[in-house]
Amino acid sequence: MKRGGNNVASQDHPLGYLLRQLELYCDLPPEDRQLVLELPHRLRRLDAASYLVREGDKPTNCMVLASGYAFRQKVTGKGSRQILAVCIPGDAVDLQNMFLDVSDHSVQLLTQARVADVPREALQKLVLSRPAIGTAIIQLTLVEASILREWVVNVGRRDARERIAHILCEFAVRLESRGLTGDQGFELPMTQEQLADATGLTSVHVNRVLKGLEADGLISRKRRHIHYDNWRALQDAGDFSRRYLHISDHDTLAQSY
Amino acid sequence: MLNTHDLSPLVRRWSKHADLSDEDRGAILALPFTRKSFGKDAYIVREGQETTDCSLILKGFAYRQKLLRDGCRQIISFHIPSEFVDLQNGVLGMADHNVQSLNRCEMAMVPRSALMDLVNARSTVRLAMWVDTLIDASIFREWVVNVGRRDSRSRLAHLLCELAFRLERIGADKGGAFDFPLTQEQLADATGLTAVHTNRTLQSLRRDGLIQLTSGNLSVLDWKGLREAGDFDELYLHHQL
Numbered sequence: 001m002k003r004g005g006n007n008v009a010s011q012d013h014p015l016g017y018l019l020r021q022l023e024l025y026c027d028l029p030p031e032d033r034q035l036v037l038e039l040p041h042r043l044r045r046l047d048a049a050s051y052l053v054r055e056g057d058k059p060t061n062c063m064v065l066a067s068g069y070a071f072r073q074k075v076t077g078k079g080s081r082q083i084l085a086v087c088i089p090g091d092a093v094d095l096q097n098m099f100l101d102v103s104d105h106s107v108q109l110l111t112q113a114r115v116a117d118v119p120r121e122a123l124q125k126l127v128l129s130r131p132a133i134g135t136a137i138i139q140l141t142l143v144e145a146s147i148l149r150e151w152v153v154n155v156g157r158r159d160a161r162e163r164i165a166h167i168l169c170e171f172a173v174r175l176e177s178r179g180l181t182g183d184q185g186f187e188l189p190m191t192q193e194q195l196a197d198a199t200g201l202t203s204v205h206v207n208r209v210l211k212g213l214e215a216d217g218l219i220s221r222k223r224r225h226i227h228y229d230n231w232r233a234l235q236d237a238g239d240f241s242r243r244y245l246h247i248s249d250h251d252t253l254a255q256s257y
Numbered sequence: 258m259l260n261t262h263d264l265s266p267l268v269r270r271w272s273k274h275a276d277l278s279d280e281d282r283g284a285i286l287a288l289p290f291t292r293k294s295f296g297k298d299a300y301i302v303r304e305g306q307e308t309t310d311c312s313l314i315l316k317g318f319a320y321r322q323k324l325l326r327d328g329c330r331q332i333i334s335f336h337i338p339s340e341f342v343d344l345q346n347g348v349l350g351m352a353d354h355n356v357q358s359l360n361r362c363e364m365a366m367v368p369r370s371a372l373m374d375l376v377n378a379r380s381t382v383r384l385a386m387w388v389d390t391l392i393d394a395s396i397f398r399e400w401v402v403n404v405g406r407r408d409s410r411s412r413l414a415h416l417l418c419e420l421a422f423r424l425e426r427i428g429a430d431k432g433g434a435f436d437f438p439l440t441q442e443q444l445a446d447a448t449g450l451t452a453v454h455t456n457r458t459l460q461s462l463r464r465d466g467l468i469q470l471t472s473g474n475l476s477v478l479d480w481k482g483l484r485e486a487g488d489f490d491e492l493y494l495h496h497q498l
Contacts, residue, residue, distance in 0.1 A: 056492070074398065077488035080406040084398045096391045099384065104395045104493040128380050135348070138387050142345040145390060146353050148397035153323045153331040156404040156449035200405035239326055243305070244353040 014043050014066035014116040017090025020178055024247055025143070026136035035126060036133065041116040052093055052107040052115065059097045061117040065089050068113025069189045073197070074105045083198035085147065086110070086171065086190070090178055095141055098124055111189045143246050150244045155200035158239060163199040164209045165238030168219065170245070172228060177247045185219075185227035213237065228253070263315055263365055264288060266339035266427070274388035275381050284375055285382060290365040295358040301342060302356040308346040310366040314338045317362030318438055322446070323354045332447035334396060335359070335420060335439070339427050344390055347372050360438040392495050399493045404449040407488060409458045412448040414487030417468060421477050422491055437475035462486065 013019075019036045022028060028036070043066065046052075052063050052070060070087040084105060087093050093107045098120055127134045147170070154163050168188070175186055192210070196203040213219050218234045220227045228234060231253050235241075242251070268282050277285075292315070295301060301312050301319060312319075319342050321333040333354060336342045342356045347369045376383035396419075403412050424435045445455040462468050467483045469476040477483055484490075 072398070074402045076402060076406050076411075082402040082406040084401050096394065099388050100391055100395070100495050102492060102495070104495070105398055128384070131377060134380075134383065138348055138383075138390075141387070141394065142349055142390055145345060145394035145397055146349075148394055148401060149321070149323070149333045149354055151401045152333050152397060152404060153325070155401060157325055157329045157331040157446075197406075243351075246349055246351070246353070 013037055014041060014114065015039060015064055015118075017066070017178060018064050018092060019090075021090045021140060022133065022136040024177060025139035026132055028132050028136065032130050032132050035130060039118050039126065040122050041118045044115050044117065046109055046113055046115055048109050048111050048113075050109045052109065053097070053103045053105075055103055055106045057103045058101055059094055059103060060120055062092055062094055062098055062120055062123050063107075064092045064116045064118060066114040066116050068115075069110040070107055070113065071110055071190075071194065071198070072105050072107050081197045082200070083194060084151065085144070086198070088174060088178065089180060092118075092140075095137065095144075098127070110194070139246075146244045146246060160199070160201050160205050160209050161212060161237060162239050163201065164195065164206060165213060165218070165234055166240050167195070167198060167238075168213075168226065168228075169235050169238045169240040172231075172253060173242055173245060173247070176253055177245070181253075185225060188224050188226045190224070263292070264290070264313070266315075267313055267341075270339045270427075271382070271385035271389065274392075275385035277381055277385060281379055281382050284379060288367050288375060289371050290367045293364050293366050295362040295364060297358060297360050299358045299362075300355060301358060301362070301364065302346065302352045302354075304352055304355050306352045308343070308350055308352060308369050310368055311341055311347045311372050312343055312356070313341050313365040313367060315363040315365055318359035319356055319362055320359055320443070320447075321354050321356050330446045331449070332443060333400065334393070335447070337420075337423055337427060337429065341389065344386065345393070359443070395493045395495060400447075409448070409450050409454055410461065410486060411488050412450065413444065413455065413458050414462060414467070414483050415489050416444065416447060416487075417462075417475065417477070418483055418487045418489035419494075421475065421480075421483075422489075422494065433478075433480075434474060434476040436473060437470070438473055 015037055019033060053059055065087055067089050070093055072084040073081055074084065075081050094103060097103055127137050154166050171188060172186060175181060192206045193203045196206045214221060218230045218237060220229055264286050268285050271277060314336055316338055319336045322330050323333060324330055346352050376386050403415050407415065421435060424430055429435060441455045442452050445452045459470060463470065467479045467486060469478055
Protein backbone atom coordinates (compact mmCIF):
# COMPACT_ATOMS: atom_id res chain seq x y z
CA MET A 1 0.00 0.00 0.00
CA LYS A 2 1.32 3.35 -0.99
CA ARG A 3 0.64 6.13 1.38
CA GLY A 4 1.16 9.87 1.43
CA GLY A 5 2.43 9.87 -2.14
CA ASN A 6 0.09 12.64 -3.17
CA ASN A 7 0.71 16.24 -2.53
CA VAL A 8 -1.99 18.40 -1.02
CA ALA A 9 -2.75 20.00 -4.36
CA SER A 10 -3.97 16.75 -5.87
CA GLN A 11 -6.40 16.29 -2.95
CA ASP A 12 -8.03 19.59 -3.89
CA HIS A 13 -8.31 18.46 -7.49
CA PRO A 14 -11.76 16.95 -8.28
CA LEU A 15 -10.04 13.72 -9.35
CA GLY A 16 -7.45 13.78 -6.55
CA TYR A 17 -9.13 11.13 -4.42
CA LEU A 18 -9.61 8.92 -7.46
CA LEU A 19 -5.88 9.13 -8.11
CA ARG A 20 -5.16 8.37 -4.49
CA GLN A 21 -7.37 5.31 -4.68
CA LEU A 22 -5.63 4.06 -7.82
CA GLU A 23 -2.29 4.45 -6.12
CA LEU A 24 -3.41 2.16 -3.31
CA TYR A 25 -3.21 -0.69 -5.79
CA CYS A 26 -0.52 0.20 -8.25
CA ASP A 27 2.51 2.48 -8.46
CA LEU A 28 1.82 4.93 -11.24
CA PRO A 29 4.60 6.65 -13.18
CA PRO A 30 4.42 10.49 -13.00
CA GLU A 31 3.07 10.76 -16.59
CA ASP A 32 0.22 8.43 -15.71
CA ARG A 33 -0.64 10.39 -12.57
CA GLN A 34 -0.74 13.52 -14.68
CA LEU A 35 -2.97 11.83 -17.29
CA VAL A 36 -5.48 10.84 -14.61
CA LEU A 37 -5.68 14.40 -13.29
CA GLU A 38 -5.96 15.72 -16.84
CA LEU A 39 -8.98 13.57 -17.73
CA PRO A 40 -11.63 15.84 -19.22
CA HIS A 41 -14.48 16.35 -16.79
CA ARG A 42 -17.37 18.59 -15.93
CA LEU A 43 -17.98 19.32 -12.26
CA ARG A 44 -21.54 19.43 -10.88
CA ARG A 45 -22.77 20.21 -7.40
CA LEU A 46 -25.76 18.05 -6.56
CA ASP A 47 -28.17 17.81 -3.64
CA ALA A 48 -28.54 14.84 -1.32
CA ALA A 49 -30.85 12.11 -2.67
CA SER A 50 -30.13 13.01 -6.33
CA TYR A 51 -29.85 10.01 -8.63
CA LEU A 52 -26.51 9.69 -10.41
CA VAL A 53 -27.42 6.53 -12.32
CA ARG A 54 -30.67 4.61 -12.67
CA GLU A 55 -30.97 0.90 -13.31
CA GLY A 56 -31.32 0.33 -17.06
CA ASP A 57 -29.52 3.57 -18.01
CA LYS A 58 -26.87 3.55 -20.72
CA PRO A 59 -24.42 6.03 -19.22
CA THR A 60 -22.18 8.08 -21.49
CA ASN A 61 -20.19 9.49 -18.58
CA CYS A 62 -18.34 7.90 -15.74
CA MET A 63 -19.04 9.79 -12.51
CA VAL A 64 -16.38 10.33 -9.87
CA LEU A 65 -17.28 11.62 -6.41
CA ALA A 66 -15.02 14.63 -5.81
CA SER A 67 -16.67 15.11 -2.42
CA GLY A 68 -19.67 13.68 -0.64
CA TYR A 69 -21.17 10.21 -0.27
CA ALA A 70 -23.47 8.00 -2.32
CA PHE A 71 -24.89 4.50 -2.27
CA ARG A 72 -25.63 1.79 -4.79
CA GLN A 73 -29.06 0.23 -4.57
CA LYS A 74 -31.57 -2.08 -6.16
CA VAL A 75 -35.29 -2.28 -5.52
CA THR A 76 -37.02 -5.66 -5.60
CA GLY A 77 -40.27 -6.33 -7.47
CA LYS A 78 -42.13 -5.90 -4.18
CA GLY A 79 -40.58 -2.49 -3.55
CA SER A 80 -38.01 -3.35 -0.87
CA ARG A 81 -34.72 -1.56 -1.22
CA GLN A 82 -31.32 -3.17 -0.74
CA ILE A 83 -28.25 -0.96 -0.48
CA LEU A 84 -25.27 -2.67 -2.13
CA ALA A 85 -22.36 -0.37 -1.34
CA VAL A 86 -21.53 2.99 0.16
CA CYS A 87 -19.45 5.20 -2.15
CA ILE A 88 -16.93 7.60 -0.58
CA PRO A 89 -14.93 10.49 -2.09
CA GLY A 90 -12.74 9.26 -4.95
CA ASP A 91 -15.07 6.41 -5.90
CA ALA A 92 -16.05 6.19 -9.53
CA VAL A 93 -19.66 5.22 -9.02
CA ASP A 94 -20.16 3.48 -12.33
CA LEU A 95 -16.78 2.26 -13.42
CA GLN A 96 -18.31 -1.04 -14.53
CA ASN A 97 -20.42 0.89 -17.04
CA MET A 98 -17.25 1.76 -18.87
CA PHE A 99 -17.47 -1.68 -20.47
CA LEU A 100 -20.93 -3.00 -19.52
CA ASP A 101 -23.45 -1.09 -21.60
CA VAL A 102 -26.46 -1.07 -19.29
CA SER A 103 -26.41 -0.12 -15.64
CA ASP A 104 -27.64 -3.03 -13.51
CA HIS A 105 -28.35 -0.91 -10.43
CA SER A 106 -29.00 2.68 -9.34
CA VAL A 107 -26.69 5.10 -7.56
CA GLN A 108 -28.10 7.84 -5.35
CA LEU A 109 -26.39 10.54 -3.28
CA LEU A 110 -26.40 10.27 0.51
CA THR A 111 -25.19 13.83 0.99
CA GLN A 112 -24.70 16.95 -1.04
CA ALA A 113 -21.78 16.21 -3.35
CA ARG A 114 -19.50 17.44 -6.07
CA VAL A 115 -19.51 15.01 -8.98
CA ALA A 116 -17.02 14.98 -11.85
CA ASP A 117 -18.49 13.63 -15.09
CA VAL A 118 -15.75 12.01 -17.15
CA PRO A 119 -16.69 11.01 -20.72
CA ARG A 120 -16.79 7.23 -21.00
CA GLU A 121 -14.59 7.16 -24.13
CA ALA A 122 -11.85 9.27 -22.54
CA LEU A 123 -11.59 6.87 -19.63
CA GLN A 124 -11.77 3.80 -21.87
CA LYS A 125 -8.96 5.18 -23.97
CA LEU A 126 -6.78 5.90 -20.98
CA VAL A 127 -7.37 2.49 -19.43
CA LEU A 128 -6.58 0.62 -22.64
CA SER A 129 -3.54 2.72 -23.60
CA ARG A 130 -1.79 3.01 -20.22
CA PRO A 131 -1.13 -0.45 -18.75
CA ALA A 132 -0.44 0.77 -15.20
CA ILE A 133 -3.68 2.75 -15.07
CA GLY A 134 -5.51 -0.21 -16.58
CA THR A 135 -4.12 -2.55 -13.94
CA ALA A 136 -4.96 -0.14 -11.12
CA ILE A 137 -8.55 0.30 -12.30
CA ILE A 138 -9.01 -3.45 -12.78
CA GLN A 139 -7.78 -4.00 -9.23
CA LEU A 140 -10.15 -1.38 -7.95
CA THR A 141 -13.15 -3.08 -9.59
CA LEU A 142 -11.96 -6.46 -8.27
CA VAL A 143 -11.79 -5.09 -4.74
CA GLU A 144 -15.34 -3.78 -5.19
CA ALA A 145 -16.36 -7.31 -6.10
CA SER A 146 -14.56 -8.66 -3.04
CA ILE A 147 -16.49 -6.22 -0.84
CA LEU A 148 -19.72 -7.43 -2.43
CA ARG A 149 -18.84 -11.03 -1.57
CA GLU A 150 -18.35 -9.97 2.01
CA TRP A 151 -21.74 -8.25 1.95
CA VAL A 152 -23.39 -11.47 0.75
CA VAL A 153 -21.88 -13.15 3.81
CA ASN A 154 -22.88 -10.26 6.06
CA VAL A 155 -26.58 -10.28 5.17
CA GLY A 156 -26.70 -14.03 4.59
CA ARG A 157 -25.14 -15.48 7.71
CA ARG A 158 -24.34 -12.87 10.38
CA ASP A 159 -26.68 -11.76 13.16
CA ALA A 160 -27.88 -8.16 13.45
CA ARG A 161 -25.17 -6.99 15.86
CA GLU A 162 -22.40 -8.51 13.73
CA ARG A 163 -23.84 -6.99 10.55
CA ILE A 164 -23.90 -3.45 11.93
CA ALA A 165 -20.51 -3.72 13.64
CA HIS A 166 -19.05 -5.12 10.41
CA ILE A 167 -20.34 -2.30 8.24
CA LEU A 168 -19.02 0.29 10.74
CA CYS A 169 -15.57 -1.31 10.66
CA GLU A 170 -15.52 -1.46 6.88
CA PHE A 171 -16.52 2.18 6.58
CA ALA A 172 -13.74 3.25 8.97
CA VAL A 173 -11.00 1.28 7.21
CA ARG A 174 -12.02 2.47 3.75
CA LEU A 175 -12.12 6.12 4.81
CA GLU A 176 -8.80 5.80 6.55
CA SER A 177 -7.14 4.23 3.50
CA ARG A 178 -8.14 7.27 1.49
CA GLY A 179 -6.87 9.74 4.05
CA LEU A 180 -10.35 10.81 5.09
CA THR A 181 -9.90 10.04 8.77
CA GLY A 182 -11.17 12.48 11.36
CA ASP A 183 -9.46 12.71 14.74
CA GLN A 184 -12.59 11.80 16.60
CA GLY A 185 -14.15 9.13 14.44
CA PHE A 186 -16.26 9.58 11.33
CA GLU A 187 -19.34 11.24 10.07
CA LEU A 188 -21.55 8.35 8.97
CA PRO A 189 -23.96 10.06 6.62
CA MET A 190 -26.60 7.31 6.79
CA THR A 191 -29.98 7.27 8.48
CA GLN A 192 -30.97 4.21 10.51
CA GLU A 193 -33.33 3.30 7.69
CA GLN A 194 -30.44 3.35 5.21
CA LEU A 195 -28.28 1.27 7.55
CA ALA A 196 -31.18 -1.17 7.72
CA ASP A 197 -31.37 -1.33 3.92
CA ALA A 198 -27.63 -2.04 3.76
CA THR A 199 -27.83 -4.89 6.26
CA GLY A 200 -31.18 -6.50 5.44
CA LEU A 201 -32.66 -5.46 8.82
CA THR A 202 -35.49 -3.20 9.97
CA SER A 203 -34.70 0.30 11.22
CA VAL A 204 -36.12 -0.58 14.64
CA HIS A 205 -33.65 -3.42 14.85
CA VAL A 206 -30.76 -1.17 13.74
CA ASN A 207 -31.66 1.34 16.43
CA ARG A 208 -31.59 -1.36 19.08
CA VAL A 209 -28.23 -2.70 17.89
CA LEU A 210 -26.60 0.75 17.81
CA LYS A 211 -27.79 1.38 21.35
CA GLY A 212 -26.36 -1.97 22.41
CA LEU A 213 -22.95 -1.22 20.84
CA GLU A 214 -22.98 2.11 22.63
CA ALA A 215 -24.01 0.59 25.97
CA ASP A 216 -21.16 -1.91 25.66
CA GLY A 217 -18.66 0.93 25.17
CA LEU A 218 -17.69 0.04 21.59
CA ILE A 219 -18.89 3.25 19.98
CA SER A 220 -20.38 6.58 20.97
CA ARG A 221 -22.65 8.66 18.80
CA LYS A 222 -23.48 12.30 18.43
CA ARG A 223 -26.13 12.66 15.73
CA ARG A 224 -24.47 10.97 12.71
CA HIS A 225 -20.98 11.24 14.09
CA ILE A 226 -19.61 7.92 15.25
CA HIS A 227 -16.65 7.64 17.56
CA TYR A 228 -14.90 4.31 17.79
CA ASP A 229 -14.31 3.91 21.53
CA ASN A 230 -13.02 0.36 21.38
CA TRP A 231 -11.82 -0.45 17.89
CA ARG A 232 -10.57 -3.92 18.73
CA ALA A 233 -13.81 -4.95 20.40
CA LEU A 234 -15.85 -3.50 17.53
CA GLN A 235 -13.88 -5.58 15.01
CA ASP A 236 -14.49 -8.60 17.17
CA ALA A 237 -18.21 -7.85 17.43
CA GLY A 238 -18.38 -7.56 13.64
CA ASP A 239 -16.36 -10.70 12.88
CA PHE A 240 -14.28 -8.23 10.88
CA SER A 241 -11.01 -9.02 9.18
CA ARG A 242 -9.61 -6.52 6.68
CA ARG A 243 -8.25 -9.13 4.31
CA TYR A 244 -11.10 -8.77 1.79
CA LEU A 245 -10.33 -5.06 1.35
CA HIS A 246 -6.91 -5.95 -0.13
CA ILE A 247 -5.19 -2.95 1.38
CA SER A 248 -2.32 -2.85 3.81
CA ASP A 249 -2.40 -5.36 6.68
CA HIS A 250 -1.16 -2.62 8.91
CA ASP A 251 -4.05 -1.51 11.12
CA THR A 252 -3.34 2.16 11.69
CA LEU A 253 -6.72 2.63 13.30
CA ALA A 254 -5.56 0.41 16.15
CA GLN A 255 -3.21 3.22 17.21
CA SER A 256 -5.88 5.90 17.01
CA TYR A 257 -8.62 4.06 18.90
CA MET B 258 -2.49 -34.90 -21.46
CA LEU B 259 -2.49 -31.46 -23.08
CA ASN B 260 -5.26 -30.76 -25.50
CA THR B 261 -5.52 -27.19 -26.74
CA HIS B 262 -9.17 -27.59 -27.68
CA ASP B 263 -10.00 -27.87 -24.00
CA LEU B 264 -9.84 -24.08 -23.76
CA SER B 265 -12.23 -23.43 -26.65
CA PRO B 266 -15.23 -22.88 -24.28
CA LEU B 267 -13.21 -20.05 -22.74
CA VAL B 268 -12.61 -18.55 -26.17
CA ARG B 269 -16.35 -18.74 -26.92
CA ARG B 270 -17.15 -17.07 -23.63
CA TRP B 271 -14.60 -14.27 -23.90
CA SER B 272 -15.56 -13.62 -27.55
CA LYS B 273 -18.92 -12.39 -26.23
CA HIS B 274 -17.17 -9.88 -23.98
CA ALA B 275 -14.78 -8.27 -26.47
CA ASP B 276 -13.96 -8.19 -30.14
CA LEU B 277 -11.15 -10.76 -30.14
CA SER B 278 -8.95 -11.08 -33.24
CA ASP B 279 -7.87 -14.47 -34.61
CA GLU B 280 -4.47 -13.89 -33.00
CA ASP B 281 -6.14 -13.19 -29.67
CA ARG B 282 -8.11 -16.44 -29.91
CA GLY B 283 -4.99 -18.33 -30.89
CA ALA B 284 -3.11 -16.88 -27.95
CA ILE B 285 -5.86 -17.93 -25.50
CA LEU B 286 -5.90 -21.45 -26.92
CA ALA B 287 -2.11 -21.56 -26.59
CA LEU B 288 -2.22 -20.85 -22.83
CA PRO B 289 -0.36 -23.55 -20.94
CA PHE B 290 -2.39 -25.52 -18.41
CA THR B 291 -2.46 -28.76 -16.50
CA ARG B 292 -5.59 -30.84 -16.10
CA LYS B 293 -6.58 -31.64 -12.58
CA SER B 294 -9.49 -33.70 -11.26
CA PHE B 295 -11.21 -32.90 -7.99
CA GLY B 296 -13.57 -35.22 -6.16
CA LYS B 297 -16.82 -33.97 -4.65
CA ASP B 298 -16.43 -31.17 -2.06
CA ALA B 299 -12.67 -30.84 -2.53
CA TYR B 300 -11.00 -27.51 -1.90
CA ILE B 301 -9.75 -25.90 -5.11
CA VAL B 302 -8.68 -22.63 -3.49
CA ARG B 303 -8.38 -21.76 0.19
CA GLU B 304 -8.88 -18.34 1.74
CA GLY B 305 -5.54 -16.65 2.39
CA GLN B 306 -3.71 -18.77 -0.16
CA GLU B 307 -1.31 -17.09 -2.57
CA THR B 308 -2.28 -17.60 -6.16
CA THR B 309 -0.11 -19.64 -8.50
CA ASP B 310 -2.84 -20.89 -10.86
CA CYS B 311 -6.20 -19.71 -12.12
CA SER B 312 -8.74 -22.53 -12.35
CA LEU B 313 -11.11 -22.95 -15.29
CA ILE B 314 -13.93 -25.50 -15.06
CA LEU B 315 -13.92 -27.99 -17.94
CA LYS B 316 -16.48 -30.32 -16.42
CA GLY B 317 -18.56 -30.22 -13.25
CA PHE B 318 -19.75 -27.51 -10.86
CA ALA B 319 -17.92 -25.49 -8.22
CA TYR B 320 -18.84 -22.87 -5.64
CA ARG B 321 -17.23 -20.04 -3.74
CA GLN B 322 -17.81 -19.82 -0.02
CA LYS B 323 -16.70 -18.09 3.12
CA LEU B 324 -16.71 -19.61 6.59
CA LEU B 325 -17.63 -17.62 9.66
CA ARG B 326 -15.89 -18.07 12.97
CA ASP B 327 -18.91 -19.96 14.34
CA GLY B 328 -18.59 -22.44 11.48
CA CYS B 329 -21.54 -21.13 9.47
CA ARG B 330 -20.98 -21.16 5.76
CA GLN B 331 -22.20 -18.67 3.17
CA ILE B 332 -22.02 -19.71 -0.46
CA ILE B 333 -21.25 -16.67 -2.60
CA SER B 334 -21.65 -18.05 -6.13
CA PHE B 335 -21.93 -21.21 -8.18
CA HIS B 336 -19.79 -21.89 -11.24
CA ILE B 337 -20.37 -24.01 -14.32
CA PRO B 338 -18.15 -25.23 -17.18
CA SER B 339 -16.29 -22.56 -19.19
CA GLU B 340 -15.99 -20.29 -16.14
CA PHE B 341 -12.92 -19.36 -14.15
CA VAL B 342 -13.61 -19.74 -10.42
CA ASP B 343 -10.82 -17.47 -9.22
CA LEU B 344 -9.93 -15.06 -12.00
CA GLN B 345 -9.65 -12.12 -9.60
CA ASN B 346 -6.92 -13.91 -7.67
CA GLY B 347 -4.73 -13.75 -10.77
CA VAL B 348 -4.67 -9.99 -10.43
CA LEU B 349 -5.03 -9.55 -6.67
CA GLY B 350 -2.56 -12.32 -5.89
CA MET B 351 -4.30 -13.64 -2.78
CA ALA B 352 -7.56 -15.52 -2.25
CA ASP B 353 -10.10 -13.77 -0.01
CA HIS B 354 -12.48 -16.75 0.01
CA ASN B 355 -12.62 -20.51 -0.54
CA VAL B 356 -13.57 -22.39 -3.70
CA GLN B 357 -14.84 -25.97 -3.56
CA SER B 358 -15.95 -28.49 -6.12
CA LEU B 359 -19.63 -29.34 -5.94
CA ASN B 360 -19.38 -32.65 -7.74
CA ARG B 361 -16.55 -34.34 -9.58
CA CYS B 362 -14.73 -31.56 -11.43
CA GLU B 363 -12.23 -31.45 -14.25
CA MET B 364 -10.25 -28.24 -14.09
CA ALA B 365 -7.70 -26.58 -16.35
CA MET B 366 -5.12 -25.01 -14.05
CA VAL B 367 -3.60 -22.06 -15.91
CA PRO B 368 -0.41 -20.63 -14.38
CA ARG B 369 -1.09 -17.14 -13.11
CA SER B 370 2.06 -15.76 -14.73
CA ALA B 371 1.07 -17.05 -18.18
CA LEU B 372 -2.41 -15.56 -17.90
CA MET B 373 -1.07 -12.21 -16.69
CA ASP B 374 1.52 -12.17 -19.50
CA LEU B 375 -1.25 -12.81 -22.02
CA VAL B 376 -3.54 -10.03 -20.78
CA ASN B 377 -0.63 -7.61 -20.45
CA ALA B 378 0.42 -8.28 -24.03
CA ARG B 379 -3.06 -8.21 -25.55
CA SER B 380 -5.37 -5.39 -24.51
CA THR B 381 -8.52 -6.92 -26.06
CA VAL B 382 -7.99 -10.16 -24.14
CA ARG B 383 -7.47 -8.08 -21.04
CA LEU B 384 -10.75 -6.32 -21.68
CA ALA B 385 -12.53 -9.67 -22.10
CA MET B 386 -11.09 -10.94 -18.83
CA TRP B 387 -12.10 -7.75 -17.10
CA VAL B 388 -15.68 -7.88 -18.40
CA ASP B 389 -15.84 -11.43 -17.02
CA THR B 390 -14.98 -10.14 -13.55
CA LEU B 391 -17.38 -7.18 -13.91
CA ILE B 392 -20.24 -9.58 -14.65
CA ASP B 393 -19.19 -11.62 -11.60
CA ALA B 394 -19.53 -8.43 -9.55
CA SER B 395 -22.97 -7.74 -10.99
CA ILE B 396 -24.05 -11.25 -9.95
CA PHE B 397 -22.71 -10.60 -6.42
CA ARG B 398 -24.80 -7.42 -6.24
CA GLU B 399 -27.88 -9.39 -7.16
CA TRP B 400 -27.05 -11.96 -4.48
CA VAL B 401 -26.81 -9.22 -1.84
CA VAL B 402 -30.34 -8.19 -2.84
CA ASN B 403 -31.49 -11.79 -2.84
CA VAL B 404 -30.36 -12.63 0.69
CA GLY B 405 -30.99 -9.11 2.00
CA ARG B 406 -34.47 -8.28 0.83
CA ARG B 407 -36.32 -11.22 -0.75
CA ASP B 408 -38.46 -13.77 1.06
CA SER B 409 -37.46 -17.42 1.08
CA ARG B 410 -39.64 -18.43 -1.86
CA SER B 411 -38.31 -15.60 -4.04
CA ARG B 412 -34.71 -16.30 -3.00
CA LEU B 413 -34.82 -19.92 -4.06
CA ALA B 414 -36.83 -19.28 -7.22
CA HIS B 415 -34.34 -16.53 -8.14
CA LEU B 416 -31.35 -18.80 -7.64
CA LEU B 417 -32.95 -21.57 -9.73
CA CYS B 418 -33.73 -19.07 -12.51
CA GLU B 419 -30.15 -17.81 -12.52
CA LEU B 420 -28.63 -21.25 -12.70
CA ALA B 421 -31.07 -22.47 -15.36
CA PHE B 422 -30.45 -19.34 -17.41
CA ARG B 423 -26.66 -19.67 -17.21
CA LEU B 424 -26.70 -23.39 -17.95
CA GLU B 425 -28.93 -22.82 -20.94
CA ARG B 426 -26.49 -20.18 -22.22
CA ILE B 427 -23.63 -22.66 -22.34
CA GLY B 428 -25.87 -25.22 -24.05
CA ALA B 429 -26.05 -27.52 -21.02
CA ASP B 430 -29.83 -27.94 -21.05
CA LYS B 431 -31.67 -30.98 -22.29
CA GLY B 432 -35.04 -29.51 -23.27
CA GLY B 433 -35.62 -27.51 -20.09
CA ALA B 434 -33.88 -30.08 -17.87
CA PHE B 435 -30.46 -29.62 -16.28
CA ASP B 436 -27.92 -31.56 -14.32
CA PHE B 437 -28.35 -30.12 -10.87
CA PRO B 438 -25.97 -31.59 -8.30
CA LEU B 439 -26.78 -29.07 -5.52
CA THR B 440 -27.93 -30.39 -2.18
CA GLN B 441 -30.63 -28.67 -0.13
CA GLU B 442 -27.99 -27.74 2.39
CA GLN B 443 -25.97 -25.97 -0.30
CA LEU B 444 -29.08 -24.19 -1.58
CA ALA B 445 -29.70 -23.08 2.02
CA ASP B 446 -26.13 -21.80 2.40
CA ALA B 447 -26.49 -19.83 -0.84
CA THR B 448 -29.72 -18.17 0.19
CA GLY B 449 -29.10 -17.58 3.90
CA LEU B 450 -31.89 -19.98 4.91
CA THR B 451 -32.02 -23.13 7.03
CA ALA B 452 -32.10 -26.52 5.36
CA VAL B 453 -35.58 -27.18 6.78
CA HIS B 454 -36.92 -23.92 5.40
CA THR B 455 -35.30 -24.65 2.05
CA ASN B 456 -36.92 -28.05 1.91
CA ARG B 457 -40.36 -26.63 2.67
CA THR B 458 -39.97 -23.86 0.09
CA LEU B 459 -38.79 -26.21 -2.67
CA GLN B 460 -41.81 -28.40 -1.98
CA SER B 461 -44.09 -25.43 -2.46
CA LEU B 462 -42.41 -24.54 -5.78
CA ARG B 463 -42.95 -28.16 -6.85
CA ARG B 464 -46.53 -28.22 -5.66
CA ASP B 465 -47.26 -25.08 -7.68
CA GLY B 466 -46.01 -26.84 -10.80
CA LEU B 467 -43.03 -24.51 -11.36
CA ILE B 468 -40.21 -27.04 -11.13
CA GLN B 469 -39.43 -30.69 -10.86
CA LEU B 470 -36.41 -31.47 -8.73
CA THR B 471 -35.26 -35.05 -8.51
CA SER B 472 -31.89 -36.40 -7.47
CA GLY B 473 -29.38 -34.49 -9.54
CA ASN B 474 -31.88 -33.08 -12.03
CA LEU B 475 -33.81 -29.83 -12.31
CA SER B 476 -36.65 -29.33 -14.80
CA VAL B 477 -38.23 -25.94 -15.17
CA LEU B 478 -41.90 -26.69 -15.92
CA ASP B 479 -43.21 -23.13 -15.87
CA TRP B 480 -40.47 -20.65 -16.75
CA LYS B 481 -42.74 -17.60 -16.60
CA GLY B 482 -44.13 -18.67 -13.23
CA LEU B 483 -40.65 -19.33 -11.82
CA ARG B 484 -39.40 -15.93 -13.02
CA GLU B 485 -42.31 -14.22 -11.35
CA ALA B 486 -41.86 -16.15 -8.13
CA GLY B 487 -38.15 -15.24 -8.13
CA ASP B 488 -38.50 -11.58 -9.15
CA PHE B 489 -35.95 -12.55 -11.82
CA ASP B 490 -34.76 -10.18 -14.55
CA GLU B 491 -31.67 -11.30 -16.43
CA LEU B 492 -30.46 -7.72 -17.03
CA TYR B 493 -27.77 -8.22 -14.36
CA LEU B 494 -26.26 -11.11 -16.35
CA HIS B 495 -25.58 -8.58 -19.12
CA HIS B 496 -26.54 -10.97 -21.96
CA GLN B 497 -22.92 -11.90 -22.27
CA LEU B 498 -22.70 -15.16 -20.43
